Amino acid sequence: MKSKKIICFAIIFVNLIGIPSINIFAEDSPSLNVDAKAAVLLEPTTGKVILEQDAHNKLPPASITKVMTMLLIYEAVDQGKIKWDDMVTVSEHAANMGGSQVYLEVFEQQTVRDLIKSIAIASANDAAVAMAEFLAGSEEGFVLKMNEKAKQLGMKNTNFVNACGLDAEGHLTTAYDIALMSQELISRYPEVLELTSIWMDTIIHDTARGKEEFGLANTNKMLRSYSGTTGLKTGSTGDALFCISATAEREELNLVAVILGSPSSATRFNEARKLLDYGFANYAVSQGEEAGIPKGEIRVYKGEVDSVQVVIKEQISIVIPKGNHVTLESEIQLLDALSAPIEKGTKAGEVIYSFEGREVGRSDLIVSENVEKASLGHMMQRLLFNWL
Numbered sequence: 001m002k003s004k005k006i007i008c009f010a011i012i013f014v015n016l017i018g019i020p021s022i023n024i025f026a027e028d029s030p031s032l033n034v035d036a037k038a039a040v041l042l043e044p045t046t047g048k049v050i051l052e053q054d055a056h057n058k059l060p061p062a063s064i065t066k067v068m069t070m071l072l073i074y075e076a077v078d079q080g081k082i083k084w085d086d087m088v089t090v091s092e093h094a095a096n097m098g099g100s101q102v103y104l105e106v107f108e109q110q111t112v113r114d115l116i117k118s119i120a121i122a123s124a125n126d127a128a129v130a131m132a133e134f135l136a137g138s139e140e141g142f143v144l145k146m147n148e149k150a151k152q153l154g155m156k157n158t159n160f161v162n163a164c165g166l167d168a169e170g171h172l173t174t175a176y177d178i179a180l181m182s183q184e185l186i187s188r189y190p191e192v193l194e195l196t197s198i199w200m201d202t203i204i205h206d207t208a209r210g211k212e213e214f215g216l217a218n219t220n221k222m223l224r225s226y227s228g229t230t231g232l233k234t235g236s237t238g239d240a241l242f243c244i245s246a247t248a249e250r251e252e253l254n255l256v257a258v259i260l261g262s263p264s265s266a267t268r269f270n271e272a273r274k275l276l277d278y279g280f281a282n283y284a285v286s287q288g289e290e291a292g293i294p295k296g297e298i299r300v301y302k303g304e305v306d307s308v309q310v311v312i313k314e315q316i317s318i319v320i321p322k323g324n325h326v327t328l329e330s331e332i333q334l335l336d337a338l339s340a341p342i343e344k345g346t347k348a349g350e351v352i353y354s355f356e357g358r359e360v361g362r363s364d365l366i367v368s369e370n371v372e373k374a375s376l377g378h379m380m381q382r383l384l385f386n387w388l
Contacts, residue, residue, distance in 0.1 A: 032274060034259070036259045038059055041258075042256045043253075052176065054175070057174060063125075063164065066164060066165060067182055067185055070120060072142070078189070082135065088110055088111070088131065095108075100123040100124060101127075103126070104124075104126040105207050108207055109206065119131070121218050123219045125166065139162060150173075156177070159173075185232070193231050202214060226272075246272040288353065290315050292311050294311050296334065300339075303341070303374055308342065308368065313345075313365065316361050318361060330353050335349055347364050350362050
């Protein structure tokens with residue numbers, strides 16, 4: 001059915017008191033001089049870019065590649081394809097990866113849980129490839145899954161060649177694409193931040209020599225130097241230079257800062273701090289209208305009642321500029337009518353929030369109660385009443 005628009009300039013004054021995320025960003029974001037080949041600051045709840053510098057330039061990502069590797073591991077567990085306690089046998093190919101590693105040996109067995117811990121904390125290439133082979137039979141097969149997932153996420157300028165991020169011809173992505181996959185990982189599987197925020201941990205090597213404890217040290221030094229840091233992944237190679245996808249949270253505002261191609265390890269951390277500082281200094285989080293708030297009525301055809309109330313399905317979050325208050329406008333779009341029978345919770349339209357003419361978020365409007373189809377007698381009685 002055609003929809004009708006009911007514009008409600010129910011001018012909503014949102015006070016900034018540091019509470020929970022719709023997104024209001026300036027049309028022309030200020031440019032920060034970031035000492036890197038590319039950079040992005042993104043708010044993951046809405047996916048809006050706050051700041052960017054050469055965000056779509058194709059560059060090698062080093063071990064930030066493992067954000068996609070971890071995403072596919074979590075997805076496989078979520079879909080029941082693997083379990084955290086499954087044992088993974090390390091192949092010769094995985095054991096010989098080199099670079100950042102936890103020194104897995106050929107035929108050594110580790111749980112999925114300990115391998116992803118090794119990836120998240122120590123950026124272990126051998127663990128990443130062992131998991132790739134476990135999930136897809138081969139690293140090559142896993143790379144196909146990585147690129148397929150990248151397409152699903154809208155990562156238009158990404159091509160993965162391996163599962164760990166070692167320099168390889170054609171292994172390229174962009175700061176923006178990394179922000180997208182980082183957003184997907186922490187939004188769908190926020191529990192990953194429990195791993196990426198661990199500073200020190202251990203795994204046990206169980207080999208022919210017996211059991212040996214091996215220490216894991218987090219490669220993300222921001223955990224000890226930047227308040228609110230939760231992750232996510234560092235990386236460095238000769239071609240990629242120094243990179244990071246840094247996640248942080250303060251007063252319920254989450255941010256993702258991506259730095260690619262910085263000249264030194266210290267510089268990448270400093271530039272990530274610069275982006276995050278800007279976001280936390282200029283934006284805050286508030287909540288939209290609560291779930292269940294009435295937003296009008298919709299006509300009902302052939303029902304026991306002529307109309308039914310519609311309400312907001314769920315409360316949305318709003319990222320807003322800091323200040324005394326922000327004025328939002330709301331616009332309601334409803335279907336012309338619904339035909340009975342109608343189940344409670346049926347979508348009937350949307351409420352759309354905007355700021356200075358730009359949409360900043362929307363929430364579904366749903367029917368507040370069941371509506372039964374009218375009996376023949378009821379319909380005849382109604383026709384008679386209307387005729388009289």
